[in-house]
Amino acid sequence: MATKTYAGETVNVNEEGYFTEPSQWNKEIAKEIAKEEGIDLNDQHFQVLEMLREKNEAGENLSIRGINKSGVVDVKTFYQLFPGAPLKKATKIAGIPKPASCV
Amino acid sequence: MKRLLILGAGTGGTIMANKMRKELSREEWKITLVDKEKTHYYQPGFLFIPFGYYKKEDVIKPKQNFMPAGVEIIYHNIEKIEAGENKILLENGEVITYDILIIATGTRINPEETPGLQGELWHKKIFDFYTVEGALALSNFFKSWEGGELVINVADNPIKCPVAPLEFAFFADAFFTERGMRDKVSITFVTPLSGAFTKPRASKLLGGLLEEKNINLVTDYFLGEVDNDKQVITDFGGREIKFDCLVSIPLHSGAEVIEKSGLGDDFGFVPADKHTLQSKAHENIFVIGDAGNFPTSKAGSVVHFMADILHENLMCYIEGRQFTGKYDGHSNCFIETGHGKGALIDFNYDTEPLPGFYPLPGIGPLGLLKQSRLNHYGKLFFRWIYWHILLRGKEMPIDTEMTMAGKKLD
Numbered sequence: 283m284a285t286k287t288y289a290g291e292t293v294n295v296n297e298e299g300y301f302t303e304p305s306q307w308n309k310e311i312a313k314e315i316a317k318e319e320g321i322d323l324n325d326q327h328f329q330v331l332e333m334l335r336e337k338n339e340a341g342e343n344l345s346i347r348g349i350n351k352s353g354v355v356d357v358k359t360f361y362q363l364f365p366g367a368p369l370k371k372a373t374k375i376a377g378i379p380k381p382a383s384c385v
Numbered sequence: 386m387k388r389l390l391i392l393g394a395g396t397g398g399t400i401m402a403n404k405m406r407k408e409l410s411r412e413e414w415k416i417t418l419v420d421k422e423k424t425h426y427y428q429p430g431f432l433f434i435p436f437g438y439y440k441k442e443d444v445i446k447p448k449q450n451f452m453p454a455g456v457e458i459i460y461h462n463i464e465k466i467e468a469g470e471n472k473i474l475l476e477n478g479e480v481i482t483y484d485i486l487i488i489a490t491g492t493r494i495n496p497e498e499t500p501g502l503q504g505e506l507w508h509k510k511i512f513d514f515y516t517v518e519g520a521l522a523l524s525n526f527f528k529s530w531e532g533g534e535l536v537i538n539v540a541d542n543p544i545k546c547p548v549a550p551l552e553f554a555f556f557a558d559a560f561f562t563e564r565g566m567r568d569k570v571s572i573t574f575v576t577p578l579s580g581a582f583t584k585p586r587a588s589k590l591l592g593g594l595l596e597e598k599n600i601n602l603v604t605d606y607f608l609g610e611v612d613n614d615k616q617v618i619t620d621f622g623g624r625e626i627k628f629d630c631l632v633s634i635p636l637h638s639g640a641e642v643i644e645k646s647g648l649g650d651d652f653g654f655v656p657a658d659k660h661t662l663q664s665k666a667h668e669n670i671f672v673i674g675d676a677g678n679f680p681t682s683k684a685g686s687v688v689h690f691m692a693d694i695l696h697e698n699l700m701c702y703i704e705g706r707q708f709t710g711k712y713d714g715h716s717n718c719f720i721e722t723g724h725g726k727g728a729l730i731d732f733n734y735d736t737e738p739l740p741g742f743y744p745l746p747g748i749g750p751l752g753l754l755k756q757s758r759l760n761h762y763g764k765l766f767f768r769w770i771y772w773h774i775l776l777r778g779k780e781m782p783i784d785t786e787m788t789m790a791g792k793k794l795d
Binding site for chain 1: 541542543577579605607609621622636650651652678680
């Protein structure tokens with residue numbers, strides 16, 4: 283198991299840098315991961331991150347389509363907030379596992 | 386008299402009716418199935434229709450053929466499930482009460498959810514092959530098509546039978562090659578995944594095949610909208626792809642009645658325990674197959690393996706024992722790779738598809754995660770097994786739980 287250090291804390295991550303223990307996450311850590319991805323986090327970002335963490339906690343399968351139904355942001359805004367591959371970036375910054383699209 | 390009520394007479398509902406009728410005493414238990422359609426579709430066969438390998442007659446039979454004696458079947462739309470009161474309401478106002486409910490209502494495509502997908506080109510230049518109508522329309526289109534940009538797009542997951550879109554791409558390559566017009570057809574496979582498939586080793590094999598067959602791969606693509614005038618699809622990030630023929634695997638959701646009854650998640654799939662198959666909200670409701678939010682493939686082989694577990698757990702529930710059946714996510718499927726060859730994968734919740742032999746370690750006769758003629762014949766022969774053994778809930782000579790015997794780790 284690999285570890286990484288963000289904001290002075292050591293966290294467990296997998297080989298792609300995704301958290302294996304979401305409880306090790308905090309907002310300061312999120313800001314540092316976001317910086318690596320070239321994103322400066324604002325309140326709207328954090329709303330999305332919290333929503334993703336809640337969904338993950340509830341055992342829901344995360345998907346782009348689910349973002350639209352969340353009521354927090356629409357997909358277009360989601361892409362603007364986390365450009366490129368938003369779900370992959372956002373889950374990484376939110377300190378939760380990479381969404382396992384069902385086989 | 387108690388009642389076991391099964392909603393949906395597709396693969397899962399039909400198998401469960403057969404299994405439970407054999408198990409439960411007729412004096413004590415009535416078994417009732419409700420489905421809106423009288424026709425049973427062999428859904429794995431839809432893939433073969435666009436290329437003329439199967440006709441409509443090859444994939445349909447009356448549902449009645451697979452019902453054992455002593456099972457009541459009602460062909461009607463369900464208006465609502467009132468889970469709090471252990472009853473359902475049919476569209477004609479009739480009420481059916483139950484002691485145990487099995488939800489086997491499957492999944493359906495929602496092309497209307499993507500702007501422009503079901504526009505004026507729908508079933509003219511834009512097709513699905515997840516309905517018999519879509520597959521037949523595409524078959525007609527291919528008969529006289531002179532070539533151009535063929536784009537195969539998965540809108541987003543989950544979808545039914547996740548390998549079918551890839552098989553479609555392989556078949557298309559073979560089909561246009563055999564017609565001597567492969568040079569006139571450019572094939573592009575556009576997926577929301579980051580590779581050809583989800584799991585690493587299978588993705589590598591299948592991605593390699595795409596390359597070998599000169600099929601372009603576009604990844605991380607979440608379909609946003611379809612422009613019928615310009616014949617272009619656009620993802621949410623603004624990436625455009627032009628098409629002359631679009632083969633779409635639209636968004637999927639659970640049955641409408643699940644949503645109407647407040648029993649589903651955001652997409653109308655019923656939350657249920659992935660091991661016991663019991664609904665999370667109601668203890669006398671069980672879920673099988675595509676209708677559930679299980680983190681595994683929406684596919685017939687999953688249903689087949691789940692059926693054994695559900696049978697066991699229903700008996701535990703009825704007899705007041707702890708659940709002993711534990712579904713491990715076991716799934717396997719033949720993957721058609723074109724030109725009379727196929728591959729086979731076997732996996733579960735925790736183990737990705739690995740190379741090896743199936744079902745007998747070291748012997749096979751079927752090779753895992755590699756192409757062979759025998760795997761192709763396996764897939765063709767499977768249609769017979771489906772109609773004659775599987776739907777009737779009879780024993781198959783393969784294990785319900787996945788085994789590591791015969792599989793090779795690196």
